[in-house]
Amino acid sequence: DGGITQSPKYLFRKEGQNVTLSCEQNLNHDAMYWYRQDPGQGLRLIYYSQIVNDFQKGDIAEGYSVSREKKESFPLTVTSAQKNPTAFYLCASSIAPTANSPLHFGNGTRLTVT
Amino acid sequence: AQSVTQLGSHVSVSEGALVLLRCNYSSSVPPYLFWYVQYPNQGLQLLLKYTTGATLVKGINGFEAEFKKSETSFHLTKPSAHMSDAAEYFCAVSDRDGNTGKLIFGQGTTLQVKP
Numbered sequence: 001d002g003g004i005t006q007s008p009k010y011l012f013r014k015e016g017q018n019v020t021l022s023c024e025q026n027l028n029h030d031a032m033y034w035y036r037q038d039p040g041q042g043l044r045l046i047y048y049s050q051i052v053n054d055f056q057k058g059d060i061a062e063g064y065s066v067s068r069e070k071k072e073s074f075p076l077t078v079t080s081a082q083k084n085p086t087a088f089y090l091c092a093s094s095i096a097p098t099a100n101s102p103l104h105f106g107n108g109t110r111l112t113v114t
Numbered sequence: 115a116q117s118v119t120q121l122g123s124h125v126s127v128s129e130g131a132l133v134l135l136r137c138n139y140s141s142s143v144p145p146y147l148f149w150y151v152q153y154p155n156q157g158l159q160l161l162l163k164y165t166t167g168a169t170l171v172k173g174i175n176g177f178e179a180e181f182k183k184s185e186t187s188f189h190l191t192k193p194s195a196h197m198s199d200a201a202e203y204f205c206a207v208s209d210r211d212g213n214t215g216k217l218i219f220g221q222g223t224t225l226q227v228k229p
Contacts, residue, residue: 097215099208106158
């Protein structure tokens with residue numbers, strides 16, 4: 001079955017450590033997205049990539065970094081510069097980076113930093 | 115720029131009652147609108163979308179939504195709630211200005227279904 005795989009499901013880190021969240025898709029989608037979800041705030045866009053080897057900052061990119069070296073992979077690194085990293089992180093993809101293409105989501109990674 | 119407002123962060127209905135979740139949008143261009151559902155500790159699943167054409171859109175699990183341009187609304191309805199409908203629901207509008215494919219989400223509405 002095609003889909004988006006995020007791993008791990010739960011992640012615990014100490015403050016000051018960088019951590020990388022994995023996102024892999026086998027849908028052959030061109031575009032990929034990272035959103036952050038906090039209670040009562042909906043989803044906020046961190047980074048997105050419309051094509052391999054290219055990515056753009058979203059609304060809350062500070063303290064995060066990404067890479068898009070392969071079409072199927074879009075890992076997100078949460079750096080120590082992110083002031084409040086504890087959140088639920090969702091990866092999504094769409095067949096094309098166009099306004100009428102719905103996003104398909106993975107099951108998320110819940111990151112807790114103490 | 116586009117934005118979405120969901121009215122009511124929590125909605126509670128009895129099983130078998132009508133479900134109405136409200137969404138209003140702001141957009142300087144004809145909007146593309148989406149409703150997603152999220153079950154606890156899971157990702158989002160697409161319920162339905164409106165891009166062009168018929169303003170009454172039918173989705174999965176018996177849900178439907180009507181695009182009303184004059185009211186800038188895209189409310190989600192279901193005639194009869196089921197216990198399995200309890201979840202969080204998100205309305206979203208597409209970024210048509212940049213045509214990046216990214217979605218702008220509302221803050222979500224948690225639906226509680228009472229037996």
